[in-house]
């Protein structure tokens with residue numbers, strides 16, 4: 001937890017027990033929805049509302065501390081900002097896994113004449129995870 005406190009300070013985000021609890025869940029689950037976060041911490045913070053969880057997440061997203069992951073057919077997921085990566089998504093159980101692939105080549109295949117400037121690449125692979133396949 002210490003490393004997150006340091007990181008929060010570096011990002012100039014106010015440290016609160018709620019925020020640390022949210023970060024801890026993201027660290028443990030990798031990718032988690034706001035509703036799941038809320039369900040898991042409401043016992044510890046009974047006064048906390050779903051709206052407050054959203055507010056905390058938005059504040060940490062503004063500082064690039066947390067990233068939002070939009071997946072068709074699922075609630076938006078949130079994860080701690082880390083090295084650029086793509087995602088493997090299981091269509092059976094909803095599992096989301098990070099995968100490191102080279103997306104530079106993809107970007108290069110965008111036609112030069114389109115004049116489009118890529119700011120960010122997000123690649124998602126849909127399929128069946130190891131567990132569901134066996």
Ligand SMILES: [Zn+2]
Nearest residue numbers: 090093129132
């Ligand atoms: Zn699966």
Ligand SMILES: [Zn+2]
Nearest residue numbers: 079087097098
């Ligand atoms: Zn991820």
